[in-house]
Amino acid sequence: TGDWLPAARRGAAPARRFCANAGYDVCNWLLPEGSTDTFCVACRYNHVIPDLTKDGNQGRWSKLEQAKHRLFYSLLRLNLPMQSRAENPTGGLMFNFPDDPADGDPSHKIMTGHDEGEITIALREADDVEREKMRVEMGEHYRTLLGHFRHEVGHYYWNVLVRDAGNTDACRAVFGDDSQDYGAALQAHYQNGPPAGWPEQYVSAYATTHPWEDFAETWAHYLHIVDTLETAVAYGIAVDPSVVRDDSLTQHFEFDPYEAGSFDQILQAWLPLTLAVNSLNRSMGQQDLYPFVITPAIANKLHFIHRLVHHLPFS
Template sequence: MKTFECSNCGQITFFENVVCEHCGMPLGYVPEIRAMVEFQPGSDLFWSPVNSTLVERYRPCNNYVSQHICNWMVAESDQNAWCRSCRFTEMIPALSIPENLHRWFLLEAAKRRLIYSLMQIGLPIPDRDRDPARGLRFNFLADSPQERVLTGHQDGVITLNIDEADDATRELKRTRMQEPYRTLLGHLRHEVGHFYWQHLICESRWLEGFRALFGDERQDYQQSLDHYYATRSSSDWTGAFISEYASAHPWEDWAETWAHYLHIVDALDTAANWRARIGSAQPSSPFPEASAPMTIEAFEAALMRDWMPFTLFLNSMNRSLGQKDSYPFVNPEAVIRKLCFIHQVVLAARVASPEARGY
């Protein structure tokens, strides 16, 4: 993620800010230009940008106006009351339960980071208007006495149990599942990997290449999961998979590797924008704003030259602060090949859908 500055005073701001901590003026994220902009609220619904090249007025997303959940702005010419991220949310938990509002806030904050990354990369993000059968939607739901909500993806709908937004509950699940890493953003990146398998791999020219690297997805999914949970403690997965769960089925291998691809791309982009330097090298962004994205060869080189040393630094820094490793994973050669395959698919999707850069 790029670094952001207040358009009025130049103060560094963060992606979630709604006000500049230096000059005190309201801020909003404008997805069309991927920037934080200072606004002067008007007497009507619309706010005027300050010290910006923007000529159009904007209004805060309806989820900011009604619940202070969002900080994205909507152009005056856009008839939708919700921003480009919030309009993908189809169902939310009952806000009559006090803790649900905060959990929903955390879920939407993670989703905005996901949507930002997909837009930055340039991937198409088909919604239900463009693809009624498989367009992207998010359901953030709570368990009920009658039904337990399972996190997952089905035909474009990503469902997340809002309990995942509770740190204690999520950590308990992580420990019980013997997982080294479990976050809201990680869940969303994994599930959107299933979404893009349907849109970019299934019935495409990439299917045979996918099967050569990840395996044949036609094997029975439920039987594979049952076998995984029955034998996971005895399986040797470390040489071919990014995580133990990735070994359960080719679909899960793809989704886990896709999630790590987004981890890597976003982290390298953040490091590049902060001008971080590990030894004598400064990490490069795979998708810089002002130039073409990395070629497959350059991306593979960046994994070895930039990503590996950077994860060592991140983990060492976390340990010095008494925290768990930021990236508790190892990328063997087989995983590098899978990551490069995903990069190749992404580059092709960008070329095929240049309008995706705008939405």
Template structure:
């Protein structure tokens, strides 16, 4: 039996036709669609007139007395093209943006060429990220409403500079919005010798730094992280300078999920966090459509209980099923990519030390006591 996805990705309109996470309208029947983040569902909508005359929306096909009332995000009609819904309490509090759009503190300078297109692409990636974080029951609160929350500044360098540096600082994630330009991003990927570079990958990586501060730094997990990832108190600036000057160690693949992860323990954590979100969301998507690595006709040497035996995790079997399903699924997806003549779907090889780090990320994400 295929496990149920944590964050579902397969949906149907009220007319019975399939619709997808990013859709705002059913192409078959024309019904408007909206994403209910609290329930992890994309639903068909119908008008729900209110006593005040302001109207609203409710789920199509549900008896009016049982249907909750929604407001569509105000960014539906902007370049962001958001298809998320506001909950009744959010609308009653005077909010006009959904919980995902409220995380964006600064939008790109829309007077610059292509800025509206790039903003749209970034918000598409951010909505997928945030829906996964909500599905994993991680705290996702706007910094404007909670000082321990998160904010995204999507910036474009002015024509005469200086450039924008993507990074994280105390809950604020800055993203160079020009990363949404496919040609520029591919050029940077090639110049840096990276096998993989995407908007979603950037966002997942930078949220890793945020959740380190929120879930690891003030918790009992800090010592466990120092054992596996190293002591993060070593000089960060010097470590990055050394990495860019000399490159990763020759044997980085035996210890890290990526070459950049070898630069500093913080980057090792953030890269591992991003890879965990890659596998969690991809497996959720596959399972939503009836696919799972356990059913793939491909024989791999599976990671056994000895890989994480010293972790003290009573539920290690659940993680091992997850990682082994991932390895088998990506093996097939890589072959499918090669059949199309494109780059591998997952161009990485996971070593046992890297899997142990992924296991620790898994445990911290599912530890409710560290929230």
């Protein structure tokens, strides 16, 4: 609470205020100069927050907000539309972070998902032990809060940038016919698992479920890639492995992935970086940071996402 003056611009700029959620130690974003808003651009989309009278929920909420703010950084960098629920009551973006009911009935557990702009992230996902347990039980290589946010917002942007923007046919040409019954596809996936040979065409097993899930998983991976590459640029990282005799894996990260004109430039930088960071993780006895393989078919889908967010032609 209160007004703050930036030390570097003291006397040359109006005072700034922190988001109201700074009072809960879950946000450190400032409001724009002269803003009369109470919440920052990321927090104003919250609809349901955790019950803060329960022990541990403030810490869980903090983890959720860290991931959500990272998501919003990417959405802002890409200049993507973000209508609020107030602006669009039937399809605007909003977030719920509910806890499971106290009755302990497994059938009553909160499900993480998306419904016409309403994104729900089950609060138990912020429990590291619970989330790792779910990752192992579901046979996943990767399960993080940030991954959930990026995936679910992918469904929202399928609505906004594909369905509502007249790009359905172009999307179906890459991801398949989304008109197939989603409920039946989901049931078949959990009963039978992914089809044989799926890694050649899909970035994850869950992406095989339905074209909507394939789009959302690919969308999430696009954000993984551009945000990680931007961090590499910010830290001046370069890859020049001595174990390779030529310069095929040599890469100096000196471009802005959020503004790259072609996904080829991004992909060319991504492979050397993932080889390096995965090797670093293994040296610490950790799982690969990026436990995925981008095949030509998957790269084609990522190319589509790049063209979509940058309003580039699909052909």
